[in-house]
Amino acid sequence: MWEALQHAAWVTTLQTTGWLYGLVLVVHYLALFSCVGTIVLLDLRVLGVANRNKPLSPFAQHLRLSTWMGFGAAVVSGFLLFATKAEIYAEVTPFRVKLLIIGLAVMAALAVEWSVARWDRAPVVPVTARLLALLSIVLWLGAILAAVEIPALTGIG
Amino acid sequence: MSDVVWAGCRWLESTPWGVMVRDSTWMYPVMKWVHFTGLSLWLGTILTVDLRLLGVGDRRHTAAELSNSLCAWRWIGFFVAFLGGFLLFSVEATTYVSHAGFRLKLAVLIPLALMWHVVVQRKTRAWTRAEGVSATGKWAGLIELLLWISVVTASVGFLLTNDLTYA
Numbered sequence A: 001m002w003e004a005l006q007h008a009a010w011v012t013t014l015q016t017t018g019w020l021y022g023l024v025l026v027v028h029y030l031a032l033f034s035c036v037g038t039i040v041l042l043d044l045r046v047l048g049v050a051n052r053n054k055p056l057s058p059f060a061q062h063l064r065l066s067t068w069m070g071f072g073a074a075v076v077s078g079f080l081l082f083a084t085k086a087e088i089y090a091e092v093t094p095f096r097v098k099l100l101i102i103g104l105a106v107m108a109a110l111a112v113e114w115s116v117a118r119w120d121r122a123p124v125v126p127v128t129a130r131l132l133a134l135l136s137i138v139l140w141l142g143a144i145l146a147a148v149e150i151p152a153l154t155g156i157g
Numbered sequence B: 001m002s003d004v005v006w007a008g009c010r011w012l013e014s015t016p017w018g019v020m021v022r023d024s025t026w027m028y029p030v031m032k033w034v035h036f037t038g039l040s041l042w043l044g045t046i047l048t049v050d051l052r053l054l055g056v057g058d059r060r061h062t063a064a065e066l067s068n069s070l071c072a073w074r075w076i077g078f079f080v081a082f083l084g085g086f087l088l089f090s091v092e093a094t095t096y097v098s099h100a101g102f103r104l105k106l107a108v109l110i111p112l113a114l115m116w117h118v119v120v121q122r123k124t125r126a127w128t129r130a131e132g133v134s135a136t137g138k139w140a141g142l143i144e145l146l147l148w149i150s151v152v153t154a155s156v157g158f159l160l161t162n163d164l165t166y167a
Helices: A002-006 A009-016 A018-047 A056-084 A086-091 A093-121 A127-154 B003-014 B016-023 B027-053 B063-091 B093-097 B100-127 B135-161
Strands: none
Touching: A002 A056, A002 A086, A009 A018, A009 A056, A018 A056, A018 A093, A018 A127, A018 B027, A018 B063, A018 B135, A056 A086, A056 A093, A056 B027, A056 B063, A093 A127, A127 B027, B003 B016, B003 B063, B003 B093, B016 B027, B016 B063, B027 B063, B027 B100, B027 B135, B063 B093, B063 B100, B093 B100, B100 B135
């Protein structure tokens, strides 16, 4: 399956066209910065470290579009980059670890998003909320760490 | 390139931190991680504010409110990104400055984008009106967006065409 993907005509075009590959890489970086940065900010707010004096829900609404537009663009561009070396990426452990961490991080981020309105009505942000926010930060920063370790551990990148 | 810049780069490569990151097997990717973590906070918030100036985003809140509420962590992100970037640069400073794309990023695009960012940050409130963002504000947001995209583009250009030994 990965072999067929990697050798599809459009993937070959992407891999051999320098500016096109670069463009996808630029989109991937911008999208992931937008996604991870805004998620971490919301988590910091839940933890009470950022913007404590303002209510939680409006802050979450501010960031929502950047977060999920960024996530969508990062997934699409990430898939395109994956496709150019699909056979190798699918085989290496650090890449699988990265995907696993991202999967867990998305669940943590969604759990925070869905609970924000409820936490906002509570007199103080519950301890479980803070733990969830902390977990989300650790997972998202873990995803970036896993990503930079892929070239370092496997030589692919 | 001027001898002073070259000598400065040679010196950076010989500093304790330059040697330390270069000789360690784990520190180089960790510095990349620090750089990207800082960039996420810095660029994530900047893109959000610029898009809001352009009318994209949550309409119930103004670009000025958004800019203010993100200000502190935006600059924390900047300094984290700067620290990681500086350490990465120190490992092979001469290779970095030998690359035209990287020189463009460091000497032109980043200073320009930073100065523009400070202007936008100061003026966002004035550009925000009851009926929306003024035309000047929209243009300023668009220009800032394009400046930071050009910084990332130069960086990716460098990533794809460099002669780094340690990357």
